[in-house]
Amino acid sequence: MQEYLSQLPKTELHLHIEGTLEPELMFELAxxxxxxxxxxxxEEVKAAYRFDDLQGFLNLYYQGMGVLRTRQDFFDLAMDYFKRAAGEGVVHIDMHFDPQAHLSRGVSLETAMEGLxxxxxxxxxxxxxxxGMIMAFLRDRSAEEALQVFEQAKPxxxxxxxIGLDSAERDNPPSKFKTLFARAxxxxxxxxxxxxxxxxxxxIHEALDELDVERIDHGVRCLEDDSLVExxxxxxxxxxxxxxxxxxxxVIDQxxxxPLPRLLEKGLKITISSDDPAYFGGGLLDNHVACHKAFGWGKDTFAKLNRNALEEAFMSEERRQILLERLEKSL
Ligand SMILES: Nc1ncnc2[nH]cnc12
Ligand SMILES: [Zn+2]
Known part of the structure; x- marks a missing residue:
């Protein structure tokens, strides 16, 4: 199965490029x-990567990216990950990046954008x-700042x-960013x-209704509302x-x-991604292997998840057709 999962053309729709910063590169950039x-x-860095919740992780995530200063640093960060991902059969990545997390420590938008x-x-x-490029906005900062950064990014x-919305979710509802999303x-x-x-x-309802988003990152708590699932x-x-x-x-104990198997049984359009692979114990292939072990999923399920991701990815229609055909041949 490991071999099948390695060669399967895999598509990742949810990845934060700053979350791919491996401790080795962190030390080199420092x-x-x-x-x-x-x-x-x-080893000490790795030992620190034990989190109680999202905020605990975000504190280390924002601290870790402090080593990114120059255009070359952003280039090296992304290229390092792209090579690793391509080496394990990833064919497409929709990449989030967090400009406000760099602007707030004096790193210009141009530095981050040009390197990435x-x-x-x-x-x-x-x-x-x-x-694919997803400029993400930090929901625990003000709506005014987000709008100002979005306008600054016009070039x-x-x-x-x-555009995307990330960072600390609790008490920062999607509606806070209605104007930004309308403008985008x-x-x-x-x-x-x-x-x-x-x-x-x-x-989730609010993101769909007020921000008019076409996909939901995570969304696992939808199961608490039957009408939402429907x-x-x-x-x-x-x-x-x-x-x-x-x-x-x-978010779950083990x-x-x-809830992944339940989400699939309910007929939802599910994909799997690695989010912040340097912090969470592995990349997209590791996520596939872990799901195989935990749920006993067979080839058909993994093919379906990656077909779903390919159908929704931010890529040209020409490449989508090529990759969909390649996916069918790999089965
Ligand atoms: N899992 C996550 N949730 C919210 N914001 C993030 N930024 C990076 N990873 C994130
Ligand atoms: Zn995320």
């Missing part, structure tokens, strides 16, 4: 930029990988696929949002579920208890 880390060794865009272009030329709008829609951008990870099922099924709204992330952040 050295390059003359930054003193609060960790003495790579260069890595995307290099990967698309030199690896068998396509990359890059045509190179973005979508007018600018021709697609929209996605994290909802129903730690926040209530009502936030709506997600009828509209075939894609959920980008992140199994290892949910275990790491204690993978065997994850």
């Amino acid at each position: 050295r390059r930029n003359g930054i003193e880390l609060s960790y003495a060794s790579i 865009l260069e890595a995307k272009e290099r990967a698309e030329r030199s690896l068998d990988l396509s990359v 890059y709008w045509e190179r973005l696929d979508a 829609g007018e600018a021709g951008l697609r929209r996605v949002a994290h909802a129903g990870e730690e926040g209530p099922a009502a936030y 709506r997600l099924r009828a509209e075939q709204v894609v959920l980008t579920v992140c199994p290892l992330s949910n275990v790491s952040l204690k 993978l065997e208890e994850h």
Whole structure:
């Protein structure tokens, strides 16, 4: 099965590029930029990656990305991940990135954008990988700041696929960002949002109704509301579920208890992703292998999850057709 899962062309719709920062690269970038880390060794960093909840993780995630200073750092971060992902059979990644987390520590939008865009272009030329760009906004910061950053990013709008909404979900409802999402829609951008990870099922309804998003990142708490489940099924709204992330952040106790099998049984359009692979114990292939072990899923289920992801990915129709055909041949 491991071999089948390795060669299966896999598509990831939910990945934070800053969450791919492996401790080894963190140390290298710290050295390059003359930054003193609060960790003495790579082992110490890894030992710190035990979280009680989303906020516990976010504190380390924002701290870790402090080593990213130059355009080259952003390029290296992304390229490092793209190579690893392509090496394990990932053919497409829709990548979130968090400009506000860099602006707030004095790193310009241009520095982050130029480094990430260069890595995307290099990967698309030199690896068998396509990359979608999702500019994410931090929901625990103000709506005014988000709008201001979105306007500042105008020179890059045509190179973005979508905007997203992430960071601390509790008490930061989607409706807070209604104006931003309307503005992004007018600018021709697609929209996605994290909802129903730690926040209530009502936030999923709200993201659909008030932000007009086309997919929900996580969404696992939809099961608390039968009418919502029925709506997600009828509209075939894609959920980008992140199994290892949910275990790491204690959204669920253990993978065997994850609602994924129930979500599939209910006929929802499910995909799986790695979220922040450097922090949550593995990339997209590891998530596949863990689900196989926990749920006993066979080839058909994994084919379906990746077909779903390919159908919804931010990529050209030409590449989608090529990859869909390749997926069918790999079965
Ligand atoms: N799992 C997650 N939820 C919310 N915001 C995030 N930013 C990075 N990973 C995240
Ligand atoms: Zn996420």
